[in-house]
Amino acid sequence: MTIDELWTTVEPPDDQETAEIRAERTRVREFLATALDRGLFEPRCDSWLGGFSPEFSRELATHGWVGMTWPRRYGGRAASNLLRQAVVEELLAAGAPVAAHWFADRQVGPGLLRHGTEEQRERLLPPMARGELHVAIGMSEPDSGSDLASVRTRADRVAEGWRVTGTKVWTSHAHRSHLMLALVRTTAPDPQARHAGLSQVLVDLSAPGVTVNPIPFLDGGHHFNEVVLDEVLVPDHMLVGAVGQGWTQVTAELAHERSGPERYLSTFPLLREMNAARSGDDAVDGVLGRIYARLWVLRQMSTGVARSIDAGVASPLVTALVKDMGTRLENDIVDESRRWRPSFPSLDAPDAYDRMLAQAQLHAPGLTLRGGTSEILRGLVARALGMR
Template identity: 55%
Template sequence: MTDTMAKVPPLVPPPVELPERVAALRAEVRAFLAEELAADRWRPRADTWLSGWDERFSKELAARGWLGMTIPPEYGGHGRGALERYVVTEELLAAGAPVAAHWIADRQIGPSLLRFGTEEQRQAFLPGIARGEVYFGIGMSEPDSGSDLASVRSRAEPVDGGWELTGTKVWTSGAHRAHAFFALVRTSPKDETNRHAGLSQLIVELDSPGVTIRPIPLLTGAHHFNEVVFDKVFIPESRVLGEIGQGWHQVTSELAFERSGPERYLSTFPLLTALLREAHQVDEERLGGLVSRYWTLRRMSLAIAGALEAGQAPELAAAVVKDLGTRFENEVIDAARTLLPTAPDPGGTGYARLLAEAVLHAPGFTLRGGTNEVLRGITARGLGLR
């Protein structure tokens, strides 16, 4: 082993096993989902954490204690661990359940408020998140910037009592329905020697004067993404998240939650299970390869959940899981299209609809949460290779 190789940090935290106590929780979630499906309250979908907006369902989960699971009780949560939350999330995604309404708030806004928010901010938002009543988006990407967050141009200028925000964000999932989002903005001039300096996070309430939300429809005509324009929007000082100038550090910590979860390889899981049911003996080697890769990704994602439960923020490992996971999701679609092609039927039921949905959503898999090229750059830098 060379000296360089000896210094390379591990890509993924050590593997963990789910504790026995979560078996009963998993069974409880499965029973609830079976009841929902039997009552025909929703149909399983591909990419449901983007497309499945159902506020009734989110409130049902909250009533059972399955939202805000890692939020402390003093803020309306349940004080449970990341591994217990992982089990609930895994079951919801595997079933193709409609989780989009609460998804961003529960996945990363809550943990970020606990880590960087003020006491007033926590009291203002966390109880509503845990009740499934407060929904958030993410305001990171901007026009012509791709996944290069260091090129953020939206700017907040200090004014009496707060900040005045001007700029544009794009690809903001659910902004037309959400109550607020975290916006990464520039609060001091760009420093070419340190492109990540001078960035801050603001909590923008989306009904504020000067906020305009415009739809970015999918090819299907469905409306999930948005362009959000700020025209001299006043942001009170009480809605600064964390410290001014520390936005980059805060965002990278937040991305560990966004990039590492089971949604990065389970968006097409309903399609994969339908393919396995329908294909039977069609190319068993290829199907077996997909299943084994799924299991490997699950082990990696679960290891990160264990690290999060231990209070760590494994940004490098999260980038690896997101890169590998989104490539896997596209391979599931490719296998389904070639092994069991069928006429598109977006409005139907079963395999044909799941395949049509997955194909239409596939272009976004490798973009949201950072393009694969950006993620590989993060991985290379983390390993000391760049």
């Protein structure tokens, strides 16, 4: 099976949707081929985090590929999550730079549709759908590990709205974003009800009191940040949802955050180069066969989640499994590539295989951490199965 043939194995529930999805895939592939010829991007691993190009995001938006599941009155296409999934797969498989609009498209926009006010939707969703408004996510904090319920960033009520003080960490592209959707504590912590008293606010990252400190990668790249908030004023109209409902709102986002193609396609451009360079090697064909089989299963699981999101019944168990199994596969692709062909990976190597391997190796430590560590996810699965 070739790489491209692999993408045609998912069968949506009815023939008409199958035709729609296949037509959209063809349209995306044709666009990407033209974009490559025009030099609009260079394929890379981990493109949904490392590939930040506002110009490319705006170009995608003109084709209707940003905010595509949102209602038309907010700039969307009212498309299904299944159709969006097909578009995202094609973009990530090609290593296209989608980071500029990623968080707005994946979870902030859907969150505003569920919990935001009509004024927020009308003001914020259309520029997001045009690829013009970039949003970061402020969840994790220093010294908290994966315990999101231990949030200490505080939002105190004042006459003008809320005064927010605290620190967020691992905040991708905060230095390039306009807003940050932050989880904050609006009431004093209660040891007996750790998930209570949390709320979500949209912080203007250009506001007084905001300091963004870079956290560079091993390769010198930079998308992670520490965001320090010192008495930052957040007006009332930037509160998202209800006060005290932040935990419920955040956990509702996890179906979008943990189950998408980004959880098994971050290292796919490297797999594509491995496939192209195999030259009939039986050993590598066996490795590729095992990887393809796992990838096919993950695509089926992820596609099932997309269908369940459309139906409003996404399972936290399945989303956790997709993320855990997917990021393990991504790391295995790096390991198998390194074993198969001795090379000197370098970000500046003339050979695409060596460049992709260098990118993948340098980003591999974060694959099983972001979006929930493997240990946390396996704990969720065990609890859902009644094992703890």
